[in-house]
Amino acid sequence: xxxxxxxxxxxxxxxxxxxxxxxxxxxxxxxxxxxxxxxxxxxxxxxxxxxxxxxxxxxxxxxxxxxxxxxxxxxxxxxxxxxxxxxxxxxxxxxxxxxxxxxxxxxxxxxxxxxxxxxxxxxxxxxxxxxxxxxxxxxxxxxxxxxxxxxxxxxxxxxxxxxxxxxxxxxxxxxxxxxxxxxxxxxxxxxxxxxxxxxxxxxxxxxxxxxxxxxxxxxxxxxxxxxxxxxxxxxxxxxxxxxxxxxxxxxxxxxxxxxxxxxxxxxxxxxxxxxxxxxxxxxxxxxxxxxxxxxxxxxxxxxxxxxxxxxxxxxxxxxxxxxxxxxxxxxxxxxxxxxxx
Amino acid sequence: xxxxxxxxxxxxxxxxxxxxxxxxxxxxxxxxxxxxxxxxxxxxxxxxxxxxxxxxxxxxxxxxxxxxxxxxxxxxxxxxxxxxxxxxxxxxxxxxxxxxxxxxxxxxxxxxxxxxxxxxxxxxxxxxxxxxxxxxxxxxxxxxxxxxxxxxxxxxxxxxxxxxxxxxxxxxxxxxxxxxxxxxxxxxxxxxxxxxxxxxxxxxxxxxxxxxxxxxxxxxxxxxxxxxxxxxxxxxxxxxxxxxxxxxxxxxxxxxxxxxxxxxxxxxxxxxxxxxxxxxxxxxxxxxxxxxxxxxxxxxxxxxxxxxxxxxxxxxxxxxxxxxxxxxxxxxxxxxx
Numbered sequence: 001x002x003x004x005x006x007x008x009x010x011x012x013x014x015x016x017x018x019x020x021x022x023x024x025x026x027x028x029x030x031x032x033x034x035x036x037x038x039x040x041x042x043x044x045x046x047x048x049x050x051x052x053x054x055x056x057x058x059x060x061x062x063x064x065x066x067x068x069x070x071x072x073x074x075x076x077x078x079x080x081x082x083x084x085x086x087x088x089x090x091x092x093x094x095x096x097x098x099x100x101x102x103x104x105x106x107x108x109x110x111x112x113x114x115x116x117x118x119x120x121x122x123x124x125x126x127x128x129x130x131x132x133x134x135x136x137x138x139x140x141x142x143x144x145x146x147x148x149x150x151x152x153x154x155x156x157x158x159x160x161x162x163x164x165x166x167x168x169x170x171x172x173x174x175x176x177x178x179x180x181x182x183x184x185x186x187x188x189x190x191x192x193x194x195x196x197x198x199x200x201x202x203x204x205x206x207x208x209x210x211x212x213x214x215x216x217x218x219x220x221x222x223x224x225x226x227x228x229x230x231x232x233x234x235x236x237x238x239x240x241x242x243x244x245x246x247x248x249x250x251x252x253x254x255x256x257x258x259x260x261x262x263x264x265x266x267x268x269x270x271x272x273x274x275x276x277x278x279x280x281x282x283x284x285x286x287x288x289x290x291x292x293x294x295x296x297x298x299x300x301x302x303x304x305x306x307x308x309x310x311x312x313x314x315x316x317x318x319x320x321x322x323x324x325x326x327x328x329x330x331x332x333x334x335x336x337x338x339x340x341x
Numbered sequence: 342x343x344x345x346x347x348x349x350x351x352x353x354x355x356x357x358x359x360x361x362x363x364x365x366x367x368x369x370x371x372x373x374x375x376x377x378x379x380x381x382x383x384x385x386x387x388x389x390x391x392x393x394x395x396x397x398x399x400x401x402x403x404x405x406x407x408x409x410x411x412x413x414x415x416x417x418x419x420x421x422x423x424x425x426x427x428x429x430x431x432x433x434x435x436x437x438x439x440x441x442x443x444x445x446x447x448x449x450x451x452x453x454x455x456x457x458x459x460x461x462x463x464x465x466x467x468x469x470x471x472x473x474x475x476x477x478x479x480x481x482x483x484x485x486x487x488x489x490x491x492x493x494x495x496x497x498x499x500x501x502x503x504x505x506x507x508x509x510x511x512x513x514x515x516x517x518x519x520x521x522x523x524x525x526x527x528x529x530x531x532x533x534x535x536x537x538x539x540x541x542x543x544x545x546x547x548x549x550x551x552x553x554x555x556x557x558x559x560x561x562x563x564x565x566x567x568x569x570x571x572x573x574x575x576x577x578x579x580x581x582x583x584x585x586x587x588x589x590x591x592x593x594x595x596x597x598x599x600x601x602x603x604x605x606x607x608x609x610x611x612x613x614x615x616x617x618x619x620x621x622x623x624x625x626x627x628x629x630x631x632x633x634x635x636x637x638x639x640x641x642x643x644x645x646x647x648x649x650x651x652x653x654x655x656x657x658x659x660x661x662x663x664x665x666x667x668x669x670x671x672x673x674x675x676x677x678x
Contacts, residue, residue, distance in 0.1 A: 022662025068604075095528050095603070201660065328604050337667035340653060 003030030005215045006164045007208065008301050010154060011171035012039030012329025013199050019338040021201040023208075031212060034164065034301040035334075037153050038171050040118045041068050041327035043253040043299060044146045049074035052144055055113050055279060056081055062090045062107060064100045065115040072326045078319075097122075097129040104133075104141035113275050116143045121173045123147045123264055124238040127245035130270050142275040147264040149248060150174050151182040156256060157300060158190040165301055167211040169197040169204070172226040177242075179234030184222050191220045198226040245270050254323065255296030293322030298331055305332040312336055348446040355440070355474025365472065368446075372453040373436070373460075373467050384469040386433060389492050394429035396420055397488040405452065405482050407526040409518070409537025413452035415613060416485040417459035417467075418540055422562045425544040426616060428495020428551065431463055435488045436470040441480040449483070463542040465489065494551055501578030503558045508643045509625040510583060511618045513546055514539065514636040515591040516568055520610025521599050536595050541614030546635065550618070555628045559619035563612040569654070569666050570609070571617050576652040585641035585666070587656045608666060619643065 009015055015035045018024055024033060037043050053074050056063035063081070070081045070093065085091040094100060097114060104112040116126040126143065133141045150171055157163050170183055175196045187194050193214035197207030207225035214221065224230055242264075251263030266274050292310050297303035305311050305324070315321040317333055324330035353360035400416040410418075421431035436456070440449070460467055497503075518539040525532050543562060550557065559579075561571045568590075576583050592607055600607040620628050629639055646652045654666040 020664060021658050021660060022664045023660070025662040026660055095530075201658075338664040340650060340655075340665060 001216055001218050003212075003215070004032060005030060005166055005212055006032045006034060007167045007169060007211050008034050008036045008157065008165040009169040009197065009204075010036035010038040010150060011169075011173070011197075011199075012036075012042065012327065012331070013173070014038070014169060014171070014197060014204060015331050016329050016334050017199050017201060017204060019334040021204075022338070023201055023204055026205070027208065028212070031208065033208070034304070035298070035331035036157070036168075036301060037253065037256065037299040038119070038150055039299075039324065039327050039329040039331075040122075040146070040148055041072055042295060042323040042330050043148060043153075043255065044069075044072070044117060044323065045252045045254045046073075046075040047252070048144075048146050049080075050076075051276070052115050053079060053081065053084055055144060055275060056084050056089045056091050058111070058279070060110050062092060062103055062110055062112045063115065064092050064094045064103060064112060066095070066117065067093050068327050068329075069115055069117060071320065072323050073320060077321060097125045098132070100141060101129060101132055101136070101138060104138050105136075108140060110140060111278075112141045113279075114141070114143050115146065117146045119148055119150050119171070119174050120177045120242065123246060124177065124235075124242050127241045130245045130266065130273055131241070133273060134270065141273065142278045143266065143273050144275040145246075145263075145265060147246065148251065148253065148259075149262055149264065151178075151186060152259050152262040153253065153256060154186055154194075155190070156259060156262075158186065158192060160300065162302060163300070165192075167193040167195070167215055169207050169211060170194050172196055172198045172203075172230055175224075175226070175230045175234065177235045177238050179239070180222060180224065180230065180232050187220060187222045193220050193223070195223040196226045196230050198229065253299070255299035293324075295322040295324050295332075298324055305335040306341070308332070312341055350440045350442060350444040350446065350449065350474055352442050352474055352476065355472060361472070368450065369453060369470070369472070372450065373457050373470075382469075386468065386490070388432070388490070392493040394424045394427040394491045394493055395488070396423040396427070396491075397486065398423060400485040400487075401481065402523065403481055404523075404526050405448065407538060408522045408535050410522075410540035410613070411452055411455050412483065412485055413454075413456035414459040414540055416487045417456050417463060417465070418542055419564070419613060420487040420489040421463035421465055421491075422543045422613075422616075424489050424491035425542070425547045426499070426560045426562050427491070427493065428499050428547065428557065428560065429491030429493045430548065431465045431489055431491040431542075431544055433468045433490045434460065434465050436467050437486040438470070438472045439480055439484040439486075440472065440474045441482055442474060442477040444482050452483070459542075463544065494548070496551075496556055499557050499560050501559055501575050504575065504579035504581055504619055504643050505558070505621065506581055506643055506645045507622055508558055508619045509622055509628075509639055510585065510641040510643065511620070511625075511628055511632055512568070512591060512638055512640050513543070513616045513618065513632050514612075514614070515593055515596070516563070516612055516615060517592060517596040517600070517607045517610035519613040520567065520605075521596050523611075524599065524603070524605075530599070532595055532599065534595075536593070536599075539612050539614040543614065543616055546616075546632070549631050550628060553627055553631060555620060555624050555631070557618055557620060560616055562616045565611055567610045567612060568608045568617065569606065572654040572666060575617075575619075576654050579643065580646075580652050581643040582646040582652050583641060583643055583654045585654065585656050588659045589638055589640045591636055591638050606667060 100114040246264035249265040324332040
């Protein structure tokens with residue numbers, strides 16, 4: 001069979017690597033790559049960011065976050081955690097979740113909230129934090145959970161009649177934790193090729209080639225082009241840890257709406273760590289919309305960053321109107337960084 | 342002055358009285374060498390004939406001590422390097438210290454000793470200074486400001502606007518080590534083997550180049566924002582595309598590895614002992630011969646941008662594909678120098 005073929009690289013890290021290495025310039029003419037929703041910063045809905053801002057603004061709260069969430073605007077443009085910090089909030093940058101435990105133990109008189117974002121790659125580390133917090137009895141630590149699961153989003157895109165996607169490059173690091181069973185189920189249900197891909201330029205090119213070969217031969221199966229890291233079974237220990245602390249939940253994604261099983265929530269006795277529970281309802285923050293940002297269409301692969309009138313003019317990494325311009329893994333930021341316009 | 346190891350800076354050390362005199366005469370002067378005008382607020386200098394370069398810089402790095410350096414060494418080397426980048430031999434520095442109440446005296450002594458050693462390395466004398474003490478919580482241990490005077494030995498002006506299409510771009514050594522050393526120290530990353538800052542005087546290399554007859558068109562130390570910021574500024578100011586061969590960029594695996602782990606662009610990391618040199622093509626062999634023993638390399642070339650497009654920094658990857666070097670945005674590591 002002949003192309004043209006349209007593939008989606010699911011993970012934002014892969015989008016970044018593709019543009020970083022200029023791999024799109026090396027692809028055969030019959031192949032088009034569109035960028036997927038695999039950027040946890042980008043898919044965190046504005047109302048969750050608003051909630052983070054509201055919590056960080058509470059008197060006495062120490063709010064802990066990874067660096068890439070600090071500049072993501074909520075529903076009010078320009079309002080982000082860094083701005084809040086400049087106005088006096090105690091917002092701290094962490095590189096691993098366990099640092100939040102140390103912060104909480106150093107400040108027993110204050111409430112410490114950790115903004116827990118990421119796919120199944122970072123969720124096990126949050127799970128470890130939750131376990132230790134309960135084991136050590138740290139009463140002043142809670143988690144604002146925004147963890148998301150990648151395969152439900154791939155299912156939504158595969159099922160979307162408007163989609164142009166004919167094959168997926170699956171996120172290798174998620175598969176390294178979760179194994180490949182979920183992906184095999186996706187292939188079986190939707191009859192399209194899925195190739196587990198790494199993040200290095202050579203690995204990505206290899207994965208693109210494997211996916212194209214399947215399409216040319218009219219095949220639809222699961223290939224593993226990242227076998228040096230990913231096994232069918234994934235990382236059972238991390239998976240068990242994850243399953244003991246979290247359970248799948250229906251959560252809203254920016255741009256994709258409410259996604260069945262698209263996120264994680266604390267289960268059973270760990271629910272006591274849930275910041276949503278601990279702090280209850282906070283006054284809502286202004287209006288709730290994404291403004292001129294078309295991230296919803298970009299995250300579904302229906303539009304490209306250059307289709308956006310605000311791209312590079314009203315919306316830049318210094319003044320982002322939406323999350324895909326903030327995160328390193330966001331498609332808009334990657335295009336603006338690496339391509340001449 | 343207190344000799345016990347638990348002694349700290351007190352507000353009285355900035356009060357203008359006996360404690361301050363004890364700090365200056367008992368601690369600062371013995372370590373730094375007597376200021377030429379220790380009994381005066383101003384010093385009188387005899388300077389060589391010619392054009393002078395004058396530069397000033399403040400240092401707020403955290404942590405105060407890190408692998409390969411400390412705020413003291415940085416404050417001396419950094420300002421001396423700014424002079425060297427103007428083609429000037431660094432001669433004299435002023436030193437202003439803002440000390441926080443509670444700063445441990447043994448730490449201050451270590452930093453002063455390090456400044457004195459750095460001054461010797463740079464061939465500069467510290468000729469005047471000032472000391473202030475602020476309340477605990479009003480400064481992060483200590484802040485340092487140095488100003489420097491140097492005498493220009495470069496034959497022509499060194500400016501971005503002197504750059505011409507065809508000029509060669511060279512680096513004086515490997516990139517990003519200072520940034521990674523600070524990052525590792527601040528975030529408790531244990532690198533094995535540990536990576537030390539590249540903090541070092543640049544005048545010796547510049548002097549060698551000038552002595553060999555190399556005429557720098559452009560010279561810039563790659564401090565805040567690293568190579569990326571320098572190139573971006575140079576492209577804008579010169580109106581030229583800067584085209585770099587990515588595989589030629591000297592980067593240690595520990596630097597690229599740490600950056601990959603943390604999602605950072607290594608070319609945006611600060612160096613404190615590296616510079617970018619632009620020379621006209623016929624001077625390239627001479628410049629390269631002098632820089633390559635220290636790990637320097639030819640990395641690219643200036644050229645006219647495509648018609649209608651603004652000048653940019655373009656990297657050619659090892660696959661032959663092209664990308665832009667991303668401009669530096671406000672980073673999350675503000676206190677690197």
